[in-house]
Amino acid sequence: MPTFVYMTRCDGCGQCVDICPSDIMHIDKTLRRAYNIEPNMCWECYSCVKACPHHAIDVRGYADFAPLGHSVRVHRDEEKGVIAWRIKFRNGKKDMDLLAPITTKPWGAGHPKLSEQPAPSAEMRNSELLFNEPKYVRMDDGGLHTLESNGLEIKEGVYY
Amino acid sequence: MGYKTIIEDNIDILVAGAGLGGTGAAFEARYWGQNKKIVIAEKANIDRSGAVAQGLYAINCYMGTRFGENNPEDHVRYARIDLMGMVREDLAFDMARHVDSAVHQFEEWGMPIMRNEKTGAYLREGRWQIMIHGESYKPLVAEAAKNSADKVFNRICVTHLLMDEAKENRVAGAVGFNVRTGNYHVFKSKTVICGAGGASNIFKPRSIGEGAGRVWYAPWSSGSAYGLMIEAGAKMTQMENRIVLARFKDGYGPVGAYFLHLKTYTQNAYGEEYESKWFPALQEMVGKEYLDPEVSHTTHRPIPTCLRNHAIISEVNAGRGPIQMVTMEAFQDPHLEEIGWHNFLGMTVGQAVLWAATDVDPKYENPELTTSEPYVMGSHATGCGAWCSGPEDVSPEEYFWGYNRMTTVEGLFGAGDAVGGTPHAFSSGSFTEGRLSAKAACKYIDDGKAEGIVVSDAQIQRRKEEIYKPMETYTVGRNEIVAGSVNPNYINPRQGLDRLQKLMDEYCGGFGVNYMTNDKLLSIGLKKMAILGEDLDKVAASDIHELLRAWELKHRFLTSEAVFQHTMFRKETRWPGYYYRGDALKVDDENWHVLTVSRRDPKTGEYTMEKAPLYHLVGDIEDKDLAKLKAEGHH
Numbered sequence: 001m002p003t004f005v006y007m008t009r010c011d012g013c014g015q016c017v018d019i020c021p022s023d024i025m026h027i028d029k030t031l032r033r034a035y036n037i038e039p040n041m042c043w044e045c046y047s048c049v050k051a052c053p054h055h056a057i058d059v060r061g062y063a064d065f066a067p068l069g070h071s072v073r074v075h076r077d078e079e080k081g082v083i084a085w086r087i088k089f090r091n092g093k094k095d096m097d098l099l100a101p102i103t104t105k106p107w108g109a110g111h112p113k114l115s116e117q118p119a120p121s122a123e124m125r126n127s128e129l130l131f132n133e134p135k136y137v138r139m140d141d142g143g144l145h146t147l148e149s150n151g152l153e154i155k156e157g158v159y160y
Numbered sequence: 161m162g163y164k165t166i167i168e169d170n171i172d173i174l175v176a177g178a179g180l181g182g183t184g185a186a187f188e189a190r191y192w193g194q195n196k197k198i199v200i201a202e203k204a205n206i207d208r209s210g211a212v213a214q215g216l217y218a219i220n221c222y223m224g225t226r227f228g229e230n231n232p233e234d235h236v237r238y239a240r241i242d243l244m245g246m247v248r249e250d251l252a253f254d255m256a257r258h259v260d261s262a263v264h265q266f267e268e269w270g271m272p273i274m275r276n277e278k279t280g281a282y283l284r285e286g287r288w289q290i291m292i293h294g295e296s297y298k299p300l301v302a303e304a305a306k307n308s309a310d311k312v313f314n315r316i317c318v319t320h321l322l323m324d325e326a327k328e329n330r331v332a333g334a335v336g337f338n339v340r341t342g343n344y345h346v347f348k349s350k351t352v353i354c355g356a357g358g359a360s361n362i363f364k365p366r367s368i369g370e371g372a373g374r375v376w377y378a379p380w381s382s383g384s385a386y387g388l389m390i391e392a393g394a395k396m397t398q399m400e401n402r403i404v405l406a407r408f409k410d411g412y413g414p415v416g417a418y419f420l421h422l423k424t425y426t427q428n429a430y431g432e433e434y435e436s437k438w439f440p441a442l443q444e445m446v447g448k449e450y451l452d453p454e455v456s457h458t459t460h461r462p463i464p465t466c467l468r469n470h471a472i473i474s475e476v477n478a479g480r481g482p483i484q485m486v487t488m489e490a491f492q493d494p495h496l497e498e499i500g501w502h503n504f505l506g507m508t509v510g511q512a513v514l515w516a517a518t519d520v521d522p523k524y525e526n527p528e529l530t531t532s533e534p535y536v537m538g539s540h541a542t543g544c545g546a547w548c549s550g551p552e553d554v555s556p557e558e559y560f561w562g563y564n565r566m567t568t569v570e571g572l573f574g575a576g577d578a579v580g581g582t583p584h585a586f587s588s589g590s591f592t593e594g595r596l597s598a599k600a601a602c603k604y605i606d607d608g609k610a611e612g613i614v615v616s617d618a619q620i621q622r623r624k625e626e627i628y629k630p631m632e633t634y635t636v637g638r639n640e641i642v643a644g645s646v647n648p649n650y651i652n653p654r655q656g657l658d659r660l661q662k663l664m665d666e667y668c669g670g671f672g673v674n675y676m677t678n679d680k681l682l683s684i685g686l687k688k689m690a691i692l693g694e695d696l697d698k699v700a701a702s703d704i705h706e707l708l709r710a711w712e713l714k715h716r717f718l719t720s721e722a723v724f725q726h727t728m729f730r731k732e733t734r735w736p737g738y739y740y741r742g743d744a745l746k747v748d749d750e751n752w753h754v755l756t757v758s759r760r761d762p763k764t765g766e767y768t769m770e771k772a773p774l775y776h777l778v779g780d781i782e783d784k785d786l787a788k789l790k791a792e793g794h795h
Contacts, residue, residue, distance in 0.1 A: 019205050020204070021208050021209050021210075022204075022380045023380075023705060039370050040371070043374070044374070045208070045214035045378070059509075059513060062369075063371070068517075070517040072509060072513045074505075074509075083505075085505050085512075087512055089516050090517055090519050091519045094516070094521055098505060100293045100506070101272045102272070102293060102296040103271070103296055104270050104271070110268050111269050111303050114187070114190035114191040115190050115194055117194075125606075128551055128553055130191075130258055130595050136264045137258070137260050137261045138226040140226070144258075145253075147253075147554055147777075147779075150779070152778065154250060154555075154556055155776060156773045156774065157753075158449075158749055158776075
């Protein structure tokens with residue numbers, strides 16, 4: 001649903017501008033604060049809402065089908081590795097807090113640097129294997145599936 | 161317009177568009193090309209770009225061979241029946257045999273994958289889907305890509321591929337502009353892996369006005385995968401195979417977890433099961449090979465998604481809509497209720513917003529479903545995209561020309577939505593395809609296939625003029641009128657998009673005509689498309705942001721033109737529920753058990769269409785249950 005920015009909370013830092021996948025969060029040149037320049041290209045993906053360090057961005061459901069008076073707020077914490085949501089219904093009857101993990105490791109700690117891996121052998125290059133394979137396919141010593149290993153042929157025609 | 165020209169030279173592998181496919185390509189390329197120069201050019205910011213920007217609550221393609229669950233051929237058979245037979249089975253098998261290794265690495269990088277506490281295996285939503293806490297799916301894979309790439313250029317809208325002038329039909333890089341600075345960027349590269357996206361917003365969406373962005377696939381998926389490759393003369397396949405989604409009304413929230421994990425089901429407005437009554441007539445249209453409820457009931461074989469759509473469309477047309485998802489039973493369990501909400505927050509927050517706004521509590525009310533406008537893409541449950549080579553050890557000769565996932569343009573590779581004939585790749589499969597492309601691209605370079613590439617300054621200059629022309633058009637025409645957006649000299653990108661969507665809807669089988677078209681409508685539509693094409697030479701952009709929209713529109717236009725051509729070519733109704741050819745309302749296996757392949761001549765814009773043979777994996781791959789039924793003479 002289209003995002004909007006609270007005047008008193010935005011300091012014009014531009015985090016939302018930097019992250020918006022649709023390029024619709026821009027800085028107003030007079031007010032030096034962010035706003036949604038093209039609500040009908042907003043996917044309500046919440047990327048900007050999550051990125052805003054001041055919780056200055058919120059969402060108001062699309063005017064063509066969503067009535068006023070609801071709220072879905074979020075706080076994403078990369079250090080703690082969690083995301084917290086609060087959903088409030090228009091009629092006030094439902095008010096939910098939901099929490100989910102976003103990662104199991106300190107950010108970036110689990111990622112390999114492939115430039116530092118031993119270079120692949122010629123045999124590996126001429127095979128169908130990718131990095132870390134075959135090990136990572138099944139996490140055992142098994143090889144990669146082939147037509148032969150699986151007793152298959154590929155044939156033209158209609159077979160069901 | 162004093163925009164600078166910034167040239168990045170001597171690139172080995174240029175990744176154009178870094179969603180799941182592109183990040184997979186950049187990541188893997190470093191392993192096979194440790195000294196190679198790997199560069200990413202991305203329209204947005206790779207931390208939140210592509211279809212997975214918002215996150216996902218499931219990985220829809222995971223074999224689980226490790227847990228004794230499925231083999232790659234099981235996946236092929238599933239994709240085959242779901243797409244009514246039309247799948248590049250070599251590519252699908254290849255993706256499926258590698259995909260688990262991608263998922264296992266995601267887990268190592270920190271992706272929270274849910275586990276089945278009893279078995280220790282990943283928690284299954286359905287046979288192919290595993291459940292994740294994937295809010296940070298995209299930043300997580302972007303991190304891997306950033307570790308591998310030499311340079312990441314965010315906010316570059318790639319508009320065209322560069323072509324080699326020494327050797328015909330060989331790629332030489334890409335060009336585009338920075339959507340912040342406006343600067344012109346030239347990437348001279350030995351290979352290009354096209355990881356750009358499929359197309360939302362080419363058919364008129366059901367939502368209107370402010371809500372026009374609430375489309376099922378991301379609004380920034382501008383068909384650039386196809387726009388870039390078609391313009392370069394790459395052959396495309398299965399572009400008629402658009403997809404229509406049955407989803408929660410208005411918000412288009414996902415239904416997979418609801419059906420599979422929460423065990424919710426659908427009924428018509430009067431509380432009746434409606435699907436089975438449409439099946440006998442539908443079976444007449446498609447044949448027993450494609451629709452056999454008895455077989456589907458007893459085995460793992462699914463009823464093709466398009467046919468289930470057909471039942472929804474038919475029931476609504478019969479006056480018994482809306483179709484509703486029966487959630488009131490499952491949601492009495494607080495644990496399942498929580499999953500239902502998390503599912504939306506993890507990948508379609510807008511659906512949660514909508515239910516909060518309309519006070520829809522699925523515990524006390526069964527929410528409405530609807531069928532969406534059509535989408536053209538190649539990674540979800542449909543297979544539009546480029547005609548690509550398969551792997552050497554699997555592909556028959558018609559499907560193999562040296563390098564895995566290379567298009568018919570030399571040095572141009574694809575991943576994700578860009579590759580045709582590989583439905584059901586989803587996020588993990590797209591990432592895997594990127595990896596496969598990257599390895600093949602490194603080999604292509606190492607084999608000396610990219611030697612002696614020539615790109616003249618004239619080509620670079622010609623593209624620059626073309627790219628900024630909409631701003632020129634605006635500047636020249638703007639002062640003829642007092643103010644406003646009505647100008648006799650040009651249309652703006654939004655006006656052009658509206659026209660495209662209306663045309664696609666009415667002539668090419670959008671929701672507004674109940675997904676129906678025929679040869680006559682398609683002919684009229686193609687004539688109107690040609691004129692729209694002329695008018696798009698006069699599209700105007702008042703600023704750099706509008707220039708981005710202008711080029712997205714041009715990519716959507718090229719995509720749409722291919723959709724028209726392919727839809728016209730395939731004289732049958734292969735996927736009832738996705739679209740109907742009123743002049744040929746049946747599946748016609750005698751003439752159309754083939755893949756459709758097109759090429760647009762880059763010089764003339766003329767299309768040529770051909771049929772390509774369809775190969776199937778055969779052998780010991782049947783379900784035991786299905787084999788038993790066959791033995792009993794049911795099939």
